[in-house]
Amino acid sequence: MIDDSLLSQMKEIGMSEYEAKVYVILSALRVASAREIHEQTKIPRGRIYETLTTLAQKGFIVSSGKAPQRYSPVDVTRTFERLKRESVNSLEGLHERLKALETESPVPLMQxxxxxxxxxxxxxxxxxxxxxxxxxxxxxxxxxxxxxxxxxxxxxxxxxxxxxxxxxxxxxxxxxxxxxxxxxxxxxxxxxxxxxxxxxxxxxxxxxxxxxxxxxxxxxxxxxxxxxxxxxxxxxxxxxxxxxxxxxxxxxxxxx
The missing domain is CATH 3.30.870.10 (Endonuclease Chain A)
Incomplete structure (x- = not known):
């Protein structure tokens, strides 16, 4: 069961309800497919891929890049240190950094x-x-x-x-x-x-x-x-x- 207080804290940093649920579940499971995330969160199947895409664009998760795709969270410490730095930047600067993350190749090495x-x-x-x-x-x-x-x-x-x-x-x-x-x-x-x-x-x-x-x-x-x-x-x-x-x-x- 997902901790409601943890979801509330995630939403306080700008995540939507679905983004918070997906990110918390992935942080616990470490790696999962879109279908598995749907089964754990009960988020409508049509919204899962949209939510995963948004989280990937924001730099919270990465995908395997192979079919079927598996998703995993970026290191938590590294992620939140980045958020601290980016919080002082303008929206334009944040957008450029996230776009750069979007073009990075998925990690192909053994994880x-x-x-x-x-x-x-x-x-x-x-x-x-x-x-x-x-x-x-x-x-x-x-x-x-x-x-x-x-x-x-x-x-x-x-x-x-x-x-x-x-x-x-x-x-x-x-x-x-x-x-x-x-x-x-x-x-x-x-x-x-x-x-x-x-x-x-x-x-x-x-x-x-x-x-x-x-x-x-x-x-x-x-x-x-x-x-x-x-x-x-x-x-x-x-x-x-x-x-x-x-x-x-x-x-x-x-x-x-």
Whole structure:
């Protein structure tokens, strides 16, 4: 839910109601498509692109420039420092600066975002499962996450090839889709810490979609952090290696 007091503060610096809602949601999600923003804000679909265009022109957000376009906020500190400087300039000077921003090329390099709250992580995971078009790889060894996203995983598996990879065979018994086990490389890299290599950091979940984006949830000393990367230049290679190594759980059961 969007904080009404935060929206009021955004409107005080000149944003419209829709601009404030879109900017606040993007600041939380870090990256999203126009459709996802529409679903989160309930802003009429016809007004979403108009609002995104206005925010981009004002220098608050940037787009990926690729279809489907994804949008993300410019660094908050940098954005508001700029606003402070520009507040003393004339409207003409402000207009020229914003027009200059409009002509800049979208950032093509790999972008990483921290997802620090449960709400942000949950929404981004569900959006990835919903928007994936060609393939989903979901590595998880935590029953809590498998239950939380079980229905989302099931729906996604009906649309695209989905590989649900678990670290323990017994987790597959409660799963709603076909499960896989990985070999030694997957086990040591994602599920089990190699002796002498423990640094207190463990991976709870790794989600790879369409071989172009990734989301991981890491835990250190009881504190969880999500890392979302788009476009992830390593996602394609990692996805191919994982698919080559995994084995269906039922195939292992037949051998026993």
């Amino acid at each position: 990483g975002y921290k997802l620090l709250t449960d709400w942000t992580r949950d929404n981004q995971i569900r959006m990835i499962l919903h928007r994936a078009k060609t393939e989903i790889i979901f590595l998880c060894n935590d029953e809590e996450f498998l239950k939380k996203y079980g229905s989302d995983i099931s729906r996604a598996a009906k649309r695209v090839p989905l590989y649900l990879i678990v670290g323990r065979k017994e987790l597959a018994e409660s799963a709603t889709v076909k499960c896989y086990l990985g070999g030694k490389d997957i086990g040591s890299s994602f599920f089990h810490t190699v002796a002498g290599e423990s640094n207190g950091l463990s991976m709870k979940l790794l989600l790879l979609a369409d071989r172009v984006e990734s989301l991981s949830i890491l835990e250190e000393n009881g504190k969880r952090t999500g890392i979302f990367i788009y476009p992830d230049m390593y996602a394609g290679y990692l996805s191919r290696k994982i698919v080559q190594e995994i084995v269906p759980v039922e195939r292992l059961q037949k051998r026993s």
